[in-house]
Amino acid sequence: MLLKPRHVGVLIGSLRHGSLSRKLAKALIARAPATLDCHIIEIGDLPLYNQDLDSSPPPAWVSFRTELEACDALLFVTPEYNRPMPGCLKNATDVGSRPEGTSLFDGLPAAVVSVSPYSLGGFGANHALRQSFVYLNLAVMQQPEAYIGNVSDVMNAHGAITKKETDDFLKTFMQAFERWTSTAQTAAEDxxxxxxxxxxxxxxxxxxxxxxxxxxxxxxxxxxxxxxxxxxxxxxxxxxxxxxxxxxxxxxxxxxxxxxxxxxxxxxxxxxxxxxxxxxxxxxxxxxxxxxxxxxxxxxxxxxxxxxxxxxxxxxxxx
Missing domain, CATH: 3.10.450.50 (Nuclear Transport Factor 2; Chain: A,)
Known part of the structure; x- marks a missing residue:
């Protein structure tokens, strides 16, 4: 029996339309196995999380939470801002995890890819996200890790991957993520x-x-x-x-x-x-x-x- 593709939400930590993170996210989506149905969940219009709004959430919060609720797994692609994650991505995790006791992240399989024009590959942002995900109880894939440094050397202005080694790695990463989304699924009831x-x-x-x-x-x-x-x-x-x-x-x-x-x-x-x-x-x-x-x-x-x-x-x- 063939199962339907798993629904993967892709959250991008850069709001710039032509950002390196967005281009790389699209490259990852293009290399996803057929068993993963990946789509980008936009986070740029989310108002900052404010607990005062919990009783009457803004429409953008409601729409975002509805998209999260439909996901079987999440893929995070982020640049590094001043070492940690960008504020827009932190805000998205706040909106999706509140009000208290209603987190939509709990138990979902996830993976993190960080992107940088510099050699460290966004290492700080990658691990800042992972630290936050411990509390959110996201089941984060540990290996392979993905720090895409010097990204302008492996991707052209149109987002096409220009180096075979990088192309092979991105394919390997998405294949590993596909396996992870299957094995990491958990049910509240044994x-x-x-x-x-x-x-x-x-x-x-x-x-x-x-x-x-x-x-x-x-x-x-x-x-x-x-x-x-x-x-x-x-x-x-x-x-x-x-x-x-x-x-x-x-x-x-x-x-x-x-x-x-x-x-x-x-x-x-x-x-x-x-x-x-x-x-x-x-x-x-x-x-x-x-x-x-x-x-x-x-x-x-x-x-x-x-x-x-x-x-x-x-x-x-x-x-």
């Missing part, structure tokens, strides 16, 4: 705990309650459901509609359990496979139906939560 909750949700579903299942199901493609009747359902909207409709055939008093043969999670994905046992009351009927389904389910982390993206169920014993 997978074993989630799987126990998934079993309870299954029992609620066969009592006619579709809402709990829909809540843990992805709303984004790709999503697939291979039901026992052999007619696959493809697409999140269609899968959720099918699950909502099917719940209506079940009545109160049904009970179920999972017999898990194998389960696990890694790199933002989780799965279980085994037998789904169900002793069901059908809506409008008195007799009970006992069923066993050979089941495999796949989940992925979306915005810090496990979401069901694939379900395959084959009919076992029916009584």
């Amino acid at each position: 997978f074993d705990t989630f799987l126990a909750r998934r079993e309870q949700i299954s029992s609620e579903y066969i009592q006619g309650k579709a809402a709990p299942l829909i809540a843990i199901s992805t709303a984004s493609d790709p999503a697939t459901f291979f039901p026992p009747n052999g007619n696959p359902v493809v697409g999140a909207e269609k899968v959720n509609a099918a699950n909502t409709m099917s719940a209506k055939i079940f009545g109160k008093g049904s009970v179920g359990r999972f017999e898990v043969f194998q389960s696990g999670s890694s790199g933002g994905l989780g799965f279980w496979t085994g037998i789904q046992h169900a002793d069901m009351v059908m809506e409008g009927k008195e007799e009970r139906l006992t069923m066993q389904l050979r089941t495999t389910e796949v989940f992925r982390i979306e915005q810090g939560e496990w979401k069901l993206v694939h379900r395959h169920a084959d009919m076992g014993n029916v009584k």
Whole structure:
């Protein structure tokens, strides 16, 4: 199953339209693997963070926070101003992390690239950002580090990379970042705990309650459901509609359990496979139906939560 590209927000620490940082950010985006969907989030119009405005945030804050909320990862590209990061970038992290307790940075995979026309490559700004990110709980890629010094010697006035060594490094960096965005994803709930909750949700579903299942199901493609009747359902909207409709055939008093043969999670994905046992009351009927389904389910982390993206169920014993 091919997963959709991860949505990467690119924040640039220079506001100048023709800045070296912006040119390099575009060069990095051009070298990103197809599994990363990178776009620049503009920060130049953000009013300075002021706690007095928390109750009625400026429209620019709202728009910026909405863009952040849609991101699966962040890439920061920054020059160095008087050794630390530029003020506009610090302000952006303040706006995105407040009000207290609502930070949109928490747990996101991230990477930092610093740019300079001088030999140190913006080392000070790079590490000033990293220090701030410790508190913001951004999961920052440690290697490879990226300090692009003497940038005018490796990039022309139009932003084209002119040295093969730099071109190769930028490609390597973005490939490493792609791997990092996959392995660094974390969920607020560990997978074993989630799987126990998934079993309870299954029992609620066969009592006619579709809402709990829909809540843990992805709303984004790709999503697939291979039901026992052999007619696959493809697409999140269609899968959720099918699950909502099917719940209506079940009545109160049904009970179920999972017999898990194998389960696990890694790199933002989780799965279980085994037998789904169900002793069901059908809506409008008195007799009970006992069923066993050979089941495999796949989940992925979306915005810090496990979401069901694939379900395959084959009919076992029916009584």
